[in-house]
Amino acid sequence: MNVMRSAPAKAPPGGTAPHILVVEDEQALGTLLAYNLEAEGFSVERAERGDEAELRLNEAVPDLVILDWMLPGVSGLEICRRLRAREATRTLPVIMLTARGEEAERVRGLSVGADDYVVKPFSVPELMARVRSLLRRSRPERVASRLSAGDLDLDRETRRVRRGVRDIHLGPTEFRLLDYLMERPGRVFSRSQLLDGVWGQAVEIDERTVDVHVGRLRKSLSRGRERDPIRTVRGAGYSFDETFGKA
Structure with a gap:
């Protein structure tokens, strides 16, 4: 198993930094995302495979997931579908990353329950803004401005x-x-x-x-x-x- 952590796996208690799981099999991109999220004050955990991500999600529920569409093990699309089927993760915020830009594919990603959809290559500052915006809507108590x-x-x-x-x-x-x-x-x-x-x-x-x-x-x-x-x-x-x- 190849799970890389930048913070403890357990979701932090109230009053601590929001905990984000980044599921991305491109190591350079995963490192870039983790670096920028930590610079914004978030607690970050990383996984490079879909099955590894599911193990982490079963252990503890983060505040938000950044999820690549195409992953080894289990696809991001399937992970998102399973998250929405579980009571504990039904409302967990999910931002899906993908190289697929066609409208039909975006609709498919959103139809399985993704809250937002970002096409590669993307602007890192824009993604950071989307993360904060989504957390403010879903976990306002965790992201005091x-x-x-x-x-x-x-x-x-x-x-x-x-x-x-x-x-x-x-x-x-x-x-x-x-x-x-x-x-x-x-x-x-x-x-x-x-x-x-x-x-x-x-x-x-x-x-x-x-x-x-x-x-x-x-x-x-x-x-x-x-x-x-x-x-x-x-x-x-x-x-x-x-x-x-x-x-």
């Missing part, structure tokens, strides 16, 4: 962060780091866990890199006597202070 704590506000759609009336300019990594910590206030993450959650498990970088980026994030977030929302837990790691902004 804004995170707020006290006078700190993070807008995922515009990629802007404000503290009071002040705009805070963050690099892409610091933005993802803040997003990751703010979504889970009070939870302490080790450097290794942050590397997996923010950078991705495939990235091989030193854990001290986390300290560098946390330092940059802190410098951007707090000025003068402003309270630091990032808490260092000695010997354990970092967390977003759950008491930040509370009386």
Whole structure:
């Protein structure tokens, strides 16, 4: 069995990143999709065969499936048909990928229950937008567009962060780091866990890199006597202070 994971197989509990299963037998495309989804803050799991995907879906139901039409083992079309026949996955959002562009084939894909249909080659930003749009309709509680704590506000759609009336300019990594910590206030993450959650498990970088980026994030977030929302837990790691902004 050749299942590649970028995150734990179990669907995450409420309040954590939406979990997406990418079923694509073209390894380069699967890697590209996983990279971009993780950069958007999603938890990603990959499978390259239809029968492997069915095993993962039987173990735990993700929040959304990106499903290639043509797969070894079991076709994407058949997987989608079976998903719609099961009570647990009847409403599971499915985006189908295919090289077939004819209208009749699109109708066939949608007729078995796919929620959206994307023809290869496609624009990755457009696919990311479709993923978020579909999740907002089907799992609105899992894709909050804004995170707020006290006078700190993070807008995922515009990629802007404000503290009071002040705009805070963050690099892409610091933005993802803040997003990751703010979504889970009070939870302490080790450097290794942050590397997996923010950078991705495939990235091989030193854990001290986390300290560098946390330092940059802190410098951007707090000025003068402003309270630091990032808490260092000695010997354990970092967390977003759950008491930040509370009386």
